[in-house]
Amino acid sequence: xxxxxxxxxxxxxxxxxxxxxxxxxxxxxxxxxxxxxxxxxxxxxxxxxxxxxxxxxxxxxxxxxxxxxxxxxxxxxxxxxxxxxxxxxxxxxxxxxxxxxxxxxxxxxxxxxxxxxxxxxxxxxxxxxxxxxxxxxxxxxxxxxxxxxxxxxxxxxxxxxxxxxxxxxxxxxxxxxxxxxxxxxxxxxxxxxxxxxxxxxxxxxxxxxxxxxxxxxxxxxxxxxxxxxxxxxxxxxxxxxxxxxxxxxxxxxxxxxxxxxxxxxxxxxxxxxxxxxxxxxxxxxxxxxxxxxxxxxxxxxxxxxxxxxxxxxxxxxxxxxxxxxxxxxxxxxxxxxxxxxxxxxxxxxxxxxxxxxxxxxxxxxxxxxxxxxxxxxxxxxxxxxxxxxxxxxxxxxxxxxxxxxxxxxxxxxxxxxxxxxxxxxxxxxxxxxxxxxxxxxxxxxxx
Amino acid sequence: xxxxxxxxxxxxxxxxxxxxxxxxxxxxxxxxxxxxxxxxxxxxxxxxxxxxxxxxxxxxxxxxxxxxxxxxxxxxxxxxxxxxxxxxxxxxxxxxxxxxxxxxxxxxxxxxxxxxxxxxxxxxxxxxxxxxxxxxxxxxxxxxxxxxxxxxxxxxxxxxxxxxxxxxxxxxxxxxxxxxxxxxxxxxxxxxxxxxxxxxxxxxxxxxxxxxxxxxxxxxxxxxxxxxxxxxxxxxxxxxxxxxxxxxxx
Numbered sequence: 001x002x003x004x005x006x007x008x009x010x011x012x013x014x015x016x017x018x019x020x021x022x023x024x025x026x027x028x029x030x031x032x033x034x035x036x037x038x039x040x041x042x043x044x045x046x047x048x049x050x051x052x053x054x055x056x057x058x059x060x061x062x063x064x065x066x067x068x069x070x071x072x073x074x075x076x077x078x079x080x081x082x083x084x085x086x087x088x089x090x091x092x093x094x095x096x097x098x099x100x101x102x103x104x105x106x107x108x109x110x111x112x113x114x115x116x117x118x119x120x121x122x123x124x125x126x127x128x129x130x131x132x133x134x135x136x137x138x139x140x141x142x143x144x145x146x147x148x149x150x151x152x153x154x155x156x157x158x159x160x161x162x163x164x165x166x167x168x169x170x171x172x173x174x175x176x177x178x179x180x181x182x183x184x185x186x187x188x189x190x191x192x193x194x195x196x197x198x199x200x201x202x203x204x205x206x207x208x209x210x211x212x213x214x215x216x217x218x219x220x221x222x223x224x225x226x227x228x229x230x231x232x233x234x235x236x237x238x239x240x241x242x243x244x245x246x247x248x249x250x251x252x253x254x255x256x257x258x259x260x261x262x263x264x265x266x267x268x269x270x271x272x273x274x275x276x277x278x279x280x281x282x283x284x285x286x287x288x289x290x291x292x293x294x295x296x297x298x299x300x301x302x303x304x305x306x307x308x309x310x311x312x313x314x315x316x317x318x319x320x321x322x323x324x325x326x327x328x329x330x331x332x333x334x335x336x337x338x339x340x341x342x343x344x345x346x347x348x349x350x351x352x353x354x355x356x357x358x359x360x361x362x363x364x365x366x367x368x369x370x371x372x373x374x375x376x377x378x379x380x381x382x383x384x385x386x387x388x389x390x391x392x393x394x395x396x397x398x399x400x401x402x403x404x405x406x407x408x409x410x411x412x413x414x415x416x417x418x419x420x421x422x423x424x425x426x427x428x429x430x431x432x433x434x435x436x437x438x439x440x441x442x443x444x445x446x447x
Numbered sequence: 448x449x450x451x452x453x454x455x456x457x458x459x460x461x462x463x464x465x466x467x468x469x470x471x472x473x474x475x476x477x478x479x480x481x482x483x484x485x486x487x488x489x490x491x492x493x494x495x496x497x498x499x500x501x502x503x504x505x506x507x508x509x510x511x512x513x514x515x516x517x518x519x520x521x522x523x524x525x526x527x528x529x530x531x532x533x534x535x536x537x538x539x540x541x542x543x544x545x546x547x548x549x550x551x552x553x554x555x556x557x558x559x560x561x562x563x564x565x566x567x568x569x570x571x572x573x574x575x576x577x578x579x580x581x582x583x584x585x586x587x588x589x590x591x592x593x594x595x596x597x598x599x600x601x602x603x604x605x606x607x608x609x610x611x612x613x614x615x616x617x618x619x620x621x622x623x624x625x626x627x628x629x630x631x632x633x634x635x636x637x638x639x640x641x642x643x644x645x646x647x648x649x650x651x652x653x654x655x656x657x658x659x660x661x662x663x664x665x666x667x668x669x670x671x672x673x674x675x676x677x678x679x680x681x682x683x684x685x686x687x688x689x690x691x692x693x694x695x696x697x
Contacts, residue, residue: 209562223540
């Protein structure tokens with residue numbers, strides 16, 4: 001056995017990837033470019049003004065990207081499910097309103113561009129306080145403590161009027177008259193670019209964090225907190241620092257929220273916002289860094305787009321969430337990444353037909369489901385609002401039997417068909433994965 | 448760094464009413480290879496858990512050289528230079544093999560809770576990681592998720608993570624459990640190589656491994672040390688033969 005006990009020749013270290021490093025940065029440049037250009041695609045040249053709705057949706061998306069990424073510093077990277085992430089966001093938002101009011105009154109000589117940094121520091125401060133309590137525990141106990149914190153702070157927000165302003169919240173005026181670039185921030189487009197700038201800073205900061213000793217040990221503690229202790233780390237301290245830093249970034253998002261809307265109410269600290277972060281991170285994919293970005297974009301679009309079209313948009317978000325947790329726990333980016341081994345083996349083409357076959361039944365199920373939900377919605381809320389169900393130009397009688405019957409047939413029939421296609425798909429998928437895995441196998445097993 | 452010695456004085460451990468460790472006295476001299484043997488349920492792994500701080504002792508004293516270990520949390524004990532492996536493989540299963548080793552190096556290299564160093568730029572750290580990967584024969588598998596390694600590879604990684612931090616007192620809990628004959632031979636050679644100049648305490652069931660590696664053997668039966676000495680002496684000890692080796696031969 002002397003051949004296996006010998007230390008193999010020191011293998012040549014891979015050459016520094018200078019070519020790869022320029023490639024590595026392109027997603028960042030692309031993101032910056034897209035963010036900068038997007039509002040101009042909807043610019044109204046005739047009246048020489050920006051589309052207010054679009055700018056508002058984009059601004060909301062930008063701050064939610066920061067928020068979702070900072071949430072995932074806890075959930076995806078450290079295995080900590082926090083329900084009080086909204087507290088860090090909201091309290092930083094409240095603080096920002098006070099900063100802006102002080103700045104407006106000339107008591108705080110800070111340019112607008114640095115206000116989000118102050119908000120981040122406020123978030124950091126609150127995260128240190130709450131994190132000290134919450135990170136004493138991990139997993140379920142941690143989640144319970146954060147649930148307690150969010151309820152506590154939400155209640156406090158309606159009780160202590162000096163800081164929170166009660167039910168109505170507190171307002172501010174973002175035109176503090178101090179800027180590094182001489183900007184007034186009178187228009188929402190100026191605020192949008194402030195958001196883009198801070199979104200890039202925060203995202204790069206958080207990405208850098210994933211490749212630091214602490215960021216890596218957060219992953220390690222997530223995987224096996226006990227082992228972390230036996231390589232010299234105190235998992236509690238890892239959780240605490242990670243929590244505090246995620247609070248810093250959540251604070252930046254909260255500050256941008258306050259600057260954008262010039263009002264902060266208790267909704268900004270309440271649990272539904274934390275649940276939103278969970279949805280974004282999960283649907284986008286918590287196992288990758290960029291997953292939450294995708295989730296934030298998708299959920300914000302659904303919130304502002306689908307909510308205009310349908311009363312029941314929350315139902316769709318909920319069902320999407322349940323479907324993702326059930327069928328694709330690694331989220332949308334996870335689904336994409338799972339194709340990687342098959343793509344490497346050059347077998348992706350063989351998936352085209354199975355996917356195509358699932359498309360039609362999938363669409364039918366979707367139609368049936370949306371039909372049922374909308375019929376129900378128009379029968380109840382819609383009727384109260386005096387709305388009519390209009391589809392392809394013709395009004396649908398929600399009291400008639402046919403629409404219900406058709407939706408039901410679509411839903412059930414499509415479901416049965418989709419299930420059959422899904423089984424066939426899985427067979428093909430498993431076969432391809434097996435082939436791909438054999439290609440990936442090591443040349444020789446050790447020992 | 449000189450290898451430290453370990454001493455246990457009248458260590459006891461109760462779980463509820465049950466006494467598991469019943470007054471163990473044990474001395475491990477600096478630099479020696481010490482095997483801890485005994486029948487199932489003798490308390491070998493429990494003793495490891497006490498020494499490494501995983502469980503608190505009920506009474507007694509544990510010292511690494513002159514430093515009291517009992518009462519310290521595991522990470523503090525580790526920072527003092529005592530590192531252990533686990534009987535049931537304990538690794539960071541979603542991280543790559545390379546990251547597993549690198550994580551095991553971080554504290555001893557002084558990075559603490561740093562969130563300002565870029566891991567990719569830490570030259571000395573990364574070179575040491577690569578060196579260990581080669582030494583463990585895992586260089587080819589460096590980018591594989593640790594959870595996907597074969598069993599024998601995971602055991603090698605486990606040993607690697609235990610020694611990576613440069614601890615001078617190494618505790619290995621059944622490092623060859625569940626291995627085939629050739630895998631065991633490979634593991635023994637690996638252990639011998641990576642624990643050079645260190646003090647080694649190991650729990651082991653495979654008697655060939657014990658007599659092959661150990662300078663001193665301690666026999667634990669029902670939470671008590673019944674004998675401790677060089678292999679030849681242990682082999683000849685009638686009490687040991689009756690309690691343990693004899694049972695195996697029968």
